[in-house]
Amino acid sequence: MKPDLTPSICLLIAVVLSGPARAAQDPPRHLQTYRQQGVDQVDIQNGRQLWYSTVNQRSCTSCHGDNPAKAGKHVKTGKAIQPMALSANAERFQDAKKIEKWFLRNCKWTLGRECSTQEKADILTWLSSQ
Amino acid sequence: MKHKTMMIMGYALLASVLTFSFYGMGQSLASSNDKYGEHDTGEMEYEDSKQHAATKQYPLYVDECGSCHMAYPAQLLPPASWQKIMRGLDDHFGENAELDTTTRQALEKYLSKASSSRSYQKLFRNLGNQAPLRITELPYFVHEHDEIPSRFIQANDKVSSLSQCNACHQNAERGQFDEDDVTIPGVGRWDD
Structure with missing residues (x-):
């Protein structure tokens, strides 16, 4: 009798596909915190729009560049900034404290005000999808 | 016989993939747990070295300040300058660089101690009581680069x-x- 290896092979493929590499692309855990803080629905287009908006000649892209999947450069010091897109940099958005630190600083510098929880959820979702 | 061998090989392969995969999952969980850990802002791990060559930077300082610019060695400014810089981080040369209180205090403590090192005192020649915010404004620095x-x-x-x-x-x-x-x-x- 010829043994049927099909189930083993299917299981093997499934295991390989669902491995840790896939997990890195999952939405950041921090979005859960925003949900707990009252964000019912995220607006990915608003996230994108905020990223590319310009206020007083300042934009997220001033330092991060036009393409979040590529490295940016600090507008003043020239120091390299690693890509923000999760697809290009799996290290991003792993540390809740770090996310909040940079949102606070950068929203104030770029938009001249703090970002709302909704806006942060939208931007985070958009960057994670890139 | 041949079939049996193939079957054994198939299961062996499956087992190794499963083992590796679970290992990988464990690893990624372990590393993400590390990342969620708080910064160690307790006792500092630097040495107030008297030798220039052995100047060791405080990891928290490199992490917090070095992400936007070179982590300037603390010894390049007098303690009073660092104090001014650290109290005005919300307008740090035109940028917002504010920190949470715990981190800021740990860095202040480090900068104050590390900048008191005697080995760099010649940098502060002709400075009097001034506490410049920029290293490039030190009279010694200006003289060396003019x-x-x-x-x-x-x-x-x-x-x-x-x-x-x-x-x-x-x-x-x-x-x-x-x-x-x-x-x-x-x-x-x-x-x-």
């Missing part, structure tokens, strides 16, 4: 400013500024 033509610094794309110590001083982050270590990008070694 002969370098602007085409080597400001008009040089690879340098652009005297604030970019490490563009020319190869071991700047380790607190080494010997002239022997100077290489100006696009120009070569500097010897005055």
Whole structure:
């Protein structure tokens, strides 16, 4: 009798596909915190729009560049900034404290005000999808 | 017989993939747990070294300050300057660099102690009671760099400013500024 290896092979493929590499692309855990803080629905287009908006000649892209999947450069010091897109940099958005630190600083510098929880959820979702 | 061998091989392969996969999952969980850990802002792990070559930077300082610019060795400014800088982080040379209180206090403590090192005192010559915010404003610094033509610094794309110590001083982050270590990008070694 010829043994049927099909189930083993299917299981093997499934295991390989669902491995840790896939997990890195999952939405950041921090979005859960925003949900707990009252964000019912995220607006990915608003996230994108905020990223590319310009206020007083300042934009997220001033330092991060036009393409979040590529490295940016600090507008003043020239120091390299690693890509923000999760697809290009799996290290991003792993540390809740770090996310909040940079949102606070950068929203104030770029938009001249703090970002709302909704806006942060939208931007985070958009960057994670890139 | 042949079939049996193939079956055994198939299961062995499956088992190894499963083992590896679970191992990987464990690893990624372990590393993400580390990342969620708080910064160690307790006892500091630096040594107040008297030797320039051995200047060791505080990891929290490198992490917090070095993400936007070179982590300037604390010894390059007097304690009073650092105090002013750390109290005005919300307008840090035009940028918002504010920190949470715990982190800021840990860095203040480090900067205050590390900048009191005697080995760099010659930098603060002719400073009197002034506490400049920029290293480039120290009279000693100005004196040491006044002969370098602007085409080597400001008009040089690879340098652009005297604030970019490490563009020319190869071991700047380790607190080494010997002239022997100077290489100006696009120009070569500097010897005055």
